[in-house]
Amino acid sequence: MKDGLGLNGATLPRSDLLTGITSAAVAGFSFYEPRMPELEQVRKTNGEAGARRALEDAAIGWLPLNALEGAFATSDDELKDAARSIFSAATPFGIRELIVVPGPVPRAVDPSEAVSLLKQLKSLAEASGFSLLYEFIGFSHHAFPSLGEARTVASAAGLLLVLDTFHLAASRTPQTAIESLKAGEIGLVHLSDAYIRTDDVTRIADMDRVLPGEGQLPLARILESVLNTGYSGPISVEVFHPKYGDLPPEDVAREAYVRATDLLTQVHDHRSLRRSTEQEETTI
Numbered sequence: 001m002k003d004g005l006g007l008n009g010a011t012l013p014r015s016d017l018l019t020g021i022t023s024a025a026v027a028g029f030s031f032y033e034p035r036m037p038e039l040e041q042v043r044k045t046n047g048e049a050g051a052r053r054a055l056e057d058a059a060i061g062w063l064p065l066n067a068l069e070g071a072f073a074t075s076d077d078e079l080k081d082a083a084r085s086i087f088s089a090a091t092p093f094g095i096r097e098l099i100v101v102p103g104p105v106p107r108a109v110d111p112s113e114a115v116s117l118l119k120q121l122k123s124l125a126e127a128s129g130f131s132l133l134y135e136f137i138g139f140s141h142h143a144f145p146s147l148g149e150a151r152t153v154a155s156a157a158g159l160l161l162v163l164d165t166f167h168l169a170a171s172r173t174p175q176t177a178i179e180s181l182k183a184g185e186i187g188l189v190h191l192s193d194a195y196i197r198t199d200d201v202t203r204i205a206d207m208d209r210v211l212p213g214e215g216q217l218p219l220a221r222i223l224e225s226v227l228n229t230g231y232s233g234p235i236s237v238e239v240f241h242p243k244y245g246d247l248p249p250e251d252v253a254r255e256a257y258v259r260a261t262d263l264l265t266q267v268h269d270h271r272s273l274r275r276s277t278e279q280e281e282t283t284i
Contacts, residue, residue: 006032012244032061032063064097087125099133119157135162138166166204169217170194189235
């Protein structure tokens with residue numbers, strides 16, 4: 001699983017794409033998860049070819065581009081236009097996957113209409129050589145803020161889910177709900193801890209997101225539930241706390257890698273111990 005670790009560009013908030021790629025590789029990550037502002041910036045400086053060379057030199061790979069924002073919060077035509085623009089911008093970088101992120105909505109969204117839109121976006125993506133993933137956002141004011149709702153919509157549209165430890169915590173998703181997923185329904189996992197400033201975990205915000213072990217989320221328990229589905233794909237460290245912008249990106253990347261691998265080791269050891277105990281009880 002350590003070989004499947006990636007770093008999301010948001011974790012290095014003041015770094016350009018090339019610095020992010022290099023910092024991730026030196027720290028030990030196998031993948032880099034780019035964001036649109038990084039691509040737009042590097043196109044004006046080094047160009048797409050420079051980014052591809054940096055990725056090849058670093059010997060790491062792309063994770064899905066993050067992201068097509070505001071699904072169900074803007075008009076269908078606006079979202080499709082945004083998708084076409086992103087496909088055009090990302091193609092020269094060799095990126096072939098894109099994450100769709102539901103936006104904040106004033107009222108409930110009709111699931112059948114959401115599925116129809118996602119299917120249309122999927123068709124547009126496939127025509128441009130892309131595949132789409134759907135991210136579960138657990139904020140109550142966003143579309144489909146429960147894992148069950150997100151799963152239903154993504155499955156009906158034929159998209160894999162992006163799970164996020166932060167949003168699983170913010171939505172108070174039970175372990176049983178996470179473990180009811182099939183590994184084949186999950187395309188990517190975002191990993192972050194968070195500072196909990198009140199007694200209500202549902203009030204945490206993106207700016208509270210910190211590296212694993214720095215916050216108060218039951219991170220090991222959440223991640224273990226995700227892995228209990230059988231998922232063995234990439235895990236990407238994605239945090240947003242502004243404090244990381246004041247630190248050298250290579251230091252942040254190194255700390256992110258160490259903390260993520262320590263957490264994975266902890267979870268792996270606990271799962272192994274539990275399986276061993278269960279086997280012993282079965283034979284007694």
